[in-house]
Amino acid sequence: MLRHLSLAAVAALSASVCAQTIVTVPQGYGTKEGESSRHVPLRYTPARAQFGYDAKATGWKRPMVIRELWARPNGGTYLTTAFTIDCEVLISSIGCDPETKEFAWAKNHGKDVKVFMKRKSMSFQTFTSAPKPAPFSIQLKGDAPFVAIRPTLVVDWKAYSKSNETHSNLYIDATYVRGTSSGTYGRNKYFGRPCNPTTFYNYATGYNVDNIFRPYCYPKGIGDFIIHWIGSTQTNLPIPGQTGCTLYTTPIIFYPSIPKATNTSPMYFSWGKVPAFMKGASVVTQFAAIDSTLKQMRWSRGIQTTFGDYKLTYPYTISQRYAYGSGTRNFDPDKDPALYGGKGSAAIFQIK
Secondary structure (H helix, E strand, O other), X not given: OHHHOXXXXXXXXXXXXXXXXXXXXXXXXXXXXXXXXXXXXXXXXXXXXXXXXXXXXXXXXXXEEEEEEEEOEOOOOOEOOOEEEEEEEEEEOOOOOOOOXXXXXXXXXXXXXXXXXXEEEEEEOOEOOOOOOOOOOEEEEEEEEEXXXXXXXXEEEEEEOOOOEEOOOOXXXXXXXXXXXXXXXXXXXXXXXXXXXXXXXXXXXXXXXXXXXXXXXXXXXXXOEEXXXXXXXXXXXXXXXXXXXXXXXXXXXXXXXXOEOOOOOOEEOOOOEOOHHHOOOEEEEEEEEEOOOOOOEEEOOEEEEEXXXXXXEOOOOEEEEEEEOEOOEXXXXXXXXXXXXXXXXXXXXXXX
């Protein structure tokens, strides 16, 4: 009879045997408190969080059948007010990226990505200070088993609420790994002064090789149109008719879109991954904004970014990529990209 089984059936059969033992990702945390905690996706909602695990983190030697995922509160946390939200979970294994490098959620998933748990209502009841470690009490039950053929995993957890909510002191247990550093760290040099107003601040992240270079600014007016560009050198050219405003770099390339600010939360402008040949090179960036009346402009300070090749090498790879709504910043788990995250930390899940 076995000679007539397909390879997929054999894999599923092997995975079923493997699934008899309850495991955690990362491995080894069944009775051990994690070294960290995560505020996403439950402390602030709506939210979305992706967690990645490589083969060393899972420790799987054969395919794994996943029927349920269980998270747990971080030790010492508590919840004083019960709440109900909707949750949905996606999982992928084959070809997924355990580093979750991209801010576009779909790009971190593998070709076998599936909606593991369809969107459904979940209620969270009050509890006092959780023990260390707390029991795995947050159940994410799949609508059908997911067979992870490869020993890599991305768990993608969406949390929906009709408005921005804060569930104070509710963190889920997580862990982090320490990396060994090498290379030269990139850096930013801020110069000049913003105008209209003087608090139109800008920053830049991702200034090392293989990072995603992302300058960003804090809009000062809802409805502002944000213009962003890169130059090669610093300038100091006064803007005619706008006292105190300065062009700090002559544009050599403009960002290809001019987005409209819908709130005063940071707006990110991604220029892609920093290539190796940019080590030691520098660029200058600046922002301008046209207000909703199209009659007034704002100008940011300048930033000279020098790229480095600093990196951390980890004993195994875990990662997180996330975003959430808070204050005036809205967030749609189905449409909006990730804003934060990186390697070295991830939530702990028990797998059944």
